[in-house]
Amino acid sequence: MTPPRKREQGLVRAYVVTDGRAHPTRxxxxxxxxVNAVPGRSPAGLTPERRAVMDLCRGGAxxxxxxxxxxxxxxxxxxxxxxxxxxxxxxxxxxxxxxxxLPDVQLLQEVLDGLRARL
Amino acid sequence: xxSHISGVVFWPVAAVALVAxxxxxxxxxxxxxxxxxxxxxxxQVRDREADxxxxxxxxxxxxxxxxxxxxxxxxxxxxxxxxGRLAGTVYADRMDQVVSRFVGTVEKARVRADQSAKAxxxxxxxxxxxxxxxxxxxxxxxxxxHDSPYVLQDLMEIDHANSQFARRAxxxxxxxxxxxxxxxxxxxxxxxxxxxxxxxxxxxRVEIGQGPDVDxxxxxxxxxxxxxxxxxxxxxxxxxPNTSVEVSLRPAHNGTTIVIDDAGVGMDELxxxxxxxxxGGGENLDINRLGDPPQFGFAVIGVLAARYGFSVSVDTRSPxxxxxxxxxxxxxxxxASGTAAAPVxxxxxxxxxxxxxxELPVRTPVRGPAAVPAAAGHAAxxxxxxxxxxxxxxxxxxxxxxxxxxxxxxxxxxxxxxQQFAARHARPAEPAGEDTGPIRTPYETASRMGxxxxxxRSGRAESADDEGTTQE
Numbered sequence: 001m002t003p004p005r006k007r008e009q010g011l012v013r014a015y016v017v018t019d020g021r022a023h024p025t026r027x028x029x030x031x032x033x034x035v036n037a038v039p040g041r042s043p044a045g046l047t048p049e050r051r052a053v054m055d056l057c058r059g060g061a062x063x064x065x066x067x068x069x070x071x072x073x074x075x076x077x078x079x080x081x082x083x084x085x086x087x088x089x090x091x092x093x094x095x096x097x098x099x100x101x102l103p104d105v106q107l108l109q110e111v112l113d114g115l116r117a118r119l
Numbered sequence: 120x121x122s123h124i125s126g127v128v129f130w131p132v133a134a135v136a137l138v139a140x141x142x143x144x145x146x147x148x149x150x151x152x153x154x155x156x157x158x159x160x161x162x163q164v165r166d167r168e169a170d171x172x173x174x175x176x177x178x179x180x181x182x183x184x185x186x187x188x189x190x191x192x193x194x195x196x197x198x199x200x201x202x203g204r205l206a207g208t209v210y211a212d213r214m215d216q217v218v219s220r221f222v223g224t225v226e227k228a229r230v231r232a233d234q235s236a237k238a239x240x241x242x243x244x245x246x247x248x249x250x251x252x253x254x255x256x257x258x259x260x261x262x263x264x265h266d267s268p269y270v271l272q273d274l275m276e277i278d279h280a281n282s283q284f285a286r287r288a289x290x291x292x293x294x295x296x297x298x299x300x301x302x303x304x305x306x307x308x309x310x311x312x313x314x315x316x317x318x319x320x321x322x323x324r325v326e327i328g329q330g331p332d333v334d335x336x337x338x339x340x341x342x343x344x345x346x347x348x349x350x351x352x353x354x355x356x357x358x359x360p361n362t363s364v365e366v367s368l369r370p371a372h373n374g375t376t377i378v379i380d381d382a383g384v385g386m387d388e389l390x391x392x393x394x395x396x397x398x399g400g401g402e403n404l405d406i407n408r409l410g411d412p413p414q415f416g417f418a419v420i421g422v423l424a425a426r427y428g429f430s431v432s433v434d435t436r437s438p439x440x441x442x443x444x445x446x447x448x449x450x451x452x453x454x455a456s457g458t459a460a461a462p463v464x465x466x467x468x469x470x471x472x473x474x475x476x477x478e479l480p481v482r483t484p485v486r487g488p489a490a491v492p493a494a495a496g497h498a499a500x501x502x503x504x505x506x507x508x509x510x511x512x513x514x515x516x517x518x519x520x521x522x523x524x525x526x527x528x529x530x531x532x533x534x535x536x537x538q539q540f541a542a543r544h545a546r547p548a549e550p551a552g553e554d555t556g557p558i559r560t561p562y563e564t565a566s567r568m569g570x571x572x573x574x575x576r577s578g579r580a581e582s583a584d585d586e587g588t589t590q591e
Binding site for chain 2: 008009010011012013014015016019020022023024031048074075076077079080100103111115119
């Protein structure tokens with residue numbers, strides 16, 4: 001995809017983004033936790049990164065990893081930001097969808113072979 | 120007889136007397152002339168002696184006063200002749216020539232010393248700067264790689280120290296005539312200020328207020344960051360640790376003003392005058408005269424301001440009793456926010472659905488400055504949205520995934536919709552799809568993914584939908 005207006009990397013350092021904190025206020029967030037913006041909460045008064053998280057999450061659920069990717073921030077920093085936003089009621093998090101019971105490898109291999117034979 | 124004798128005697132005596140008289144008169148005249156000449160000569164000798172004394176005194180004055188004054192440079196006023204009587208003479212001219220030759224030599228020596236000091240420092244600082252930048256990159260990489268908050272905490276400390284260290288090196292290099300050393304893309308003014316905040320010790324005391332949504336042009340990002348960082352560093356360094364430093368932005372007709380207020384000790388008149396002199400110093404600043412230990416701050420800002428065309432003043436008091444530093448960025452260094460974004464029409468089409476859903480403003484081709492603030496921020500952040508296709512119904516048409524340089528919409532092949540399909544219904548399977556992606560042709564991938572997705576969907580249909588267990 002054509003990258004959006006790229007934020008200059010490395011200009012604002014991580015410790016300024018989180019105001020020096022490295023530990024998220026909750027340890028329940030995982031990289032696959034889904035976050036959603038609370039509708040109707042105004043992003044006024046938030047720092048640019050927090051506002052960007054809000055904007056990203058407003059369109060639908062996003063995983064923490066995706067948010068980090070879009071913001072070009074380390075995942076651990078993103079977790080701090082998202083925890084803050086959860087605390088302030090701007091965002092709600094859903095637990096990651098549990099992994100589906102995956103069929104065993106042998107079955108998959110057989111399916112694959114079948115498909116290969118057919119295609 | 121007697122009369123005859125007397126007559127005989129008289130005439131010769133008379134003649135002798137007459138001759139004697141004439142001789143005497145002549146002698147007297149000659150003597151008088153000689154005496155006059157002697158007197159004149161004596162006078163002349165006295166005059167000459169006086170003259171020599173004056174000139175000796177003048178030479179002494181030259182050695183003791185005038186040349187040292189030149190040596191000390193502009194700090195003492197230039198001295199003239201000691202004795203006014205010599206004014207206008209050839210001798211005085213020669214003396215002035217000596218002085219001017221000496222001035223020239225001193226100036227040349229000073230320039231040479233300055234240049235060599237600057238060249239040495241610059242070379243040293245450039246290598247230090249390169250190392251600091253390299254280190255910053257590896258710190259960033261480590262931050263990306265490690266997930267643990269403990270590691271992040273340590274990395275943040277290292278990063279903070281490294282940023283300050285890089286700023287020091289950069290400041291000295293700039294002062295020595297180097298360019299600021301990093302090329303950055305045009306960045307929002309608020310990020311520029313936070314970038315400056317990143318580079319000082321007590322960054323947590325800096326509070327940045329809301330401001331106009333403008334970008335600083337690419338060329339000026341690093342210089343402004345550096346100048347603001349120096350101002351913030353001064354502000355935090357000269358105020359108590361429990362006070363905060365306020366940064367506010369005021370839009371003006373011809374640009375934007377950054378106002379930095381501290382609640383510190385302030386500066387007395389002498390300090391202000393030194394600061395004003397250094398801020399206005401421009402490029403031709405003598406780095407040997409920055410004091411011991413050298414104070415680079417204002418000198419660096421002065422160099423940057425002269426080179427990039429912004430202005431800085433520190434001669435007002437802040438309402439908190441400290442210093443108010445005002446940095447004025449003219450319009451030439453600013454650009455409306457988000458002008459670097461790609462063509463509008465294609466994006467607008469791609470955004471239509473999301474925009475309606477998320478109440479994002481759809482971009483219009485012509486945007487006045489007034490419309491910029493809200494729209495740009497949202498749009499910039501929202502651009503990735505179309506990539507992830509939020510979960511409603513099946514994707515009805517091929518989604519537009521971006522725009523080419525020419526403004527045409529970019530579409531992906533079928534596999535995108537299939538992938539999205541798969542991603543939505545089988546999130547855990549996504550990495551597998553990505554892994555195999557690059558090796559196979561898109562069509563092959565698409566068919567495989569489709570098959571996989573169909574299988575997973577049918578499997579999922581039987582199990583209960585467990586989405587929607589909120590954590591909060």
